[in-house]
Amino acid sequence: MDLEIEATARKQGSKKRQNKNKKEAMGEQQPKSLWEYGVPDTTTGALSSIVRPTVNVVNFELKPQFIQFISNDSLAGLANECPVSHIASFLEKCDIVKINNVSEDAIRLRLFPFSLRGRAREWLRDEGVGTFDTWKKLAMAFLVKFLGQEKTAKLRNELATFQ
Template identity: 45%
Template sequence: MASQQEKETKPLRDYAVPQVQNLHSSIRRPLIQANNFEIKPSIIQMIQTAVQFGGLPNDDPNAHIINFLEICDTFKANGVTDDAIRLRLFPFSLRNKAMSWLNSLPAGSINTWDDLAQKFLAKFFPLAKSAKMLNDITSFMQFDSESLYEAWEKYKDLMRRCPHHGLPKWLQVQTFYNSLLRPFRTTIDAVAKGVLMSKSINEAYDLLEEIASNNYQWPYERLGIRKVTRIHELDVINTVSTQLASIAKKIDKLSVNVIRNSFMTCEFCGEGHSNDNYPIYSESCQFVGNTQQNNPYSNTYNPSWRNHPNFSWNNNQESSSMAKSNFPPRFPSRAPMLEKKAFNGRYVHAIHDKD
């Protein structure tokens, strides 16, 4: 009855406020019988500093668990199980997405360390990631610029990051041997005094480890030159890209200026005015216009037809006609021809405007 009365008298705003009783951790930690058990702050600080997992795609959940267990195994307490220590410390090793995932699990759904580790790996090492890493192992290839030691370490790192790859040891050795460049395979066969495939599995694996270790202790000179060359090539590429960008900007500006000035360029003097404003052109147009007004040979009507010799009557017409027949036909002077040729389009336009 008392609880029922409290619910009836409880203000409405209290129903919208989260209750502490409803906040529970997803980990149900086992009870500890020891009275003097204490986790030192230095251990927690070490985990928060050296072992952190955020749930990013490149984070390795297997490596995180291994590093976490190494820290947890540094101290023991009488009457305290390993699960009690690990379940209490593991949340301090998570952050961001990984911490949000742990808090999203149902309250009290994790009771043991094995259960927590299995759910953690299933979340951050899904089947798609396993398939990709397995494909990287089986299709491994040595790069042209890689030494034998670099290729061997990279291949072993792929297998470490995917410990559940399921590949037998003989297939691992054969896959790596087939992925090497021809000069390296020849060197390995020479060291093996024949063919590497004629050795047993352990002998072949140990031989690869020995040759790669020797290659690391005596690296070839191309290793240092290759790194310097890459840096130099990167600087050259950046310089060329900057120069090309600058040239492209200049070309764009030049194209805009040409388009803007193309309608204001004189064809005769190159100045920034139209052809109509060219002085000699204006005088030539006026001269040609004046000659057309009294040109008796024009193909349009004009007042000078009355002065045409064929339309006039006088006694000297016959003699004048005979006298003119001894001379070649009249042609326009050289200057108008040049002006007409130079201003052919403008000349016709000027006549039409004048008419």
């Protein structure tokens, strides 16, 4: 029987804290609780449907003015918008920027989300984590999604105005 139960509890708690601090100092990770496994890691950009290629250039930066230039001509995913002309315009703008040792895919994949708004941006976000790792895959999925809507709207309009 322990007559000094409070003192014993304090000593044991102190030892646990010291061991925890030692493990943290040595770089060991503490085990996660169950709810922590369900929380997405927002620090790595892992929530994006676009896998951004690594860039091994020291001073790689896409200037805010260029991002604004891309954003000015954004597509909302409406039926009357043409996704083919949006892609063509986007590629023309991206061709303005050339950075040594940075692939066109890396630039395009980083900039494309800025060219979307509304439903189109929601579509990109909802496609699933890590779905697009090349520009070709992203462009094809985008056209499949939005080109069908444009053609349907055009045909519906033609039928409605047919005499």
